[in-house]
Amino acid sequence: MAxxxxxxxxxxxxxxxxxxxxxxxxxxxxxxxxxxxxxxxxYTRRGEGLSIWVVPSNxxxxxxxxxxxxxFEPAESKIYRHPTFYDVPEEVGHM
Amino acid sequence: xxxxxITVSExxxxxYTLRRADDALILGHRLSEWCGHAPMLEEDMALANMALDLxxxxxxxxxxxxxxxxxxxxxDKLAYLRDVRQYRNLLxxxxxxxxxARTMVRQFFYAxxxxxxxRAMMKSKDATLAAIAAKxxxxxxxxLRHSCEWxxxxxxxxxxxxxxxxxxxxxxxxxxxxxxxVDDTERGLIDAGIAVDPAGLKAQWLKIVGGVIAEATLxxxxxxxxxxxxxxxxxxxxxxxxxxELQSLQRSFPGATW
Numbered sequence: 001m002a003x004x005x006x007x008x009x010x011x012x013x014x015x016x017x018x019x020x021x022x023x024x025x026x027x028x029x030x031x032x033x034x035x036x037x038x039x040x041x042x043y044t045r046r047g048e049g050l051s052i053w054v055v056p057s058n059x060x061x062x063x064x065x066x067x068x069x070x071x072f073e074p075a076e077s078k079i080y081r082h083p084t085f086y087d088v089p090e091e092v093g094h095m
Numbered sequence: 096x097x098x099x100x101i102t103v104s105e106x107x108x109x110x111y112t113l114r115r116a117d118d119a120l121i122l123g124h125r126l127s128e129w130c131g132h133a134p135m136l137e138e139d140m141a142l143a144n145m146a147l148d149l150x151x152x153x154x155x156x157x158x159x160x161x162x163x164x165x166x167x168x169x170x171d172k173l174a175y176l177r178d179v180r181q182y183r184n185l186l187x188x189x190x191x192x193x194x195x196a197r198t199m200v201r202q203f204f205y206a207x208x209x210x211x212x213x214r215a216m217m218k219s220k221d222a223t224l225a226a227i228a229a230k231x232x233x234x235x236x237x238x239l240r241h242s243c244e245w246x247x248x249x250x251x252x253x254x255x256x257x258x259x260x261x262x263x264x265x266x267x268x269x270x271x272x273x274x275x276x277v278d279d280t281e282r283g284l285i286d287a288g289i290a291v292d293p294a295g296l297k298a299q300w301l302k303i304v305g306g307v308i309a310e311a312t313l314x315x316x317x318x319x320x321x322x323x324x325x326x327x328x329x330x331x332x333x334x335x336x337x338x339x340e341l342q343s344l345q346r347s348f349p350g351a352t353w
Contacts, residue, residue, distance in 0.1 A: 027137050038141065041141040
């Protein structure tokens, strides 16, 4: 169990070269070095990672769930922003 | 009926390999005792990971020993069917976990040695040992880093953690000399380029250990009297208890599998 004064960290793992780091979970650690080690021990045990970022959870500024309407609903009615209204010529192949 | 102990023809290379295998198995078993009991979930995983690294090293070393011996023994028999006096591990690795500081100091003393040792063993003329060394070296390097970071934080942490870390150093110091011992069996292997002379690693080990201990605001003990006996099967009272747990299943139900 985490002690109250142990910082919470968010862990991001990059699985292969060229891909972005992806959030995979969180953990408790006293400082950044220990957080990085704990992330290695907890989240890369099955060969998931080539690179790890740890970020103090309190450094993340998050959107407010109660502002969901204002933040995200206006985009829902603008389906023309999806690139689905033209045909891709066959010669282009897989995009 | 309980399974009886096996006999092993301890030719120099068999004995040498068994000694390293026993170090890895016993230390790995000790670390596995923390599973579900570590101070925090993150460390529980870290300790179990290190235990599994060591168990993997032990398995490869036992298999090699069995192959070199060339009789009916295999990795399981060597681990499960030898009695305490047949075990050849360092006294350091069989010492009980104690508190977290003691476990970390034990890990630190061993990993600081193992890191240097495996790196040197990558040049062994025994191709299997050289390959095991190449794999083990990366694992030991991480064990060293992990235990270093903890030691610095324990030593330079609170009064309580400092006291416990210093106590652990004093308690375990006398078990560190054995790592650098060489007997006649090993001397021949060293001369043949199969084994590494651990005496040549001592200055570097002291430098690493001294540096971290100083950074942790802790002190190295001044006494240089050292325990010995593990390499010839003269163990502390703790190993028998450990083995009774480690071996109970195979001793009670010989050949049991799942």
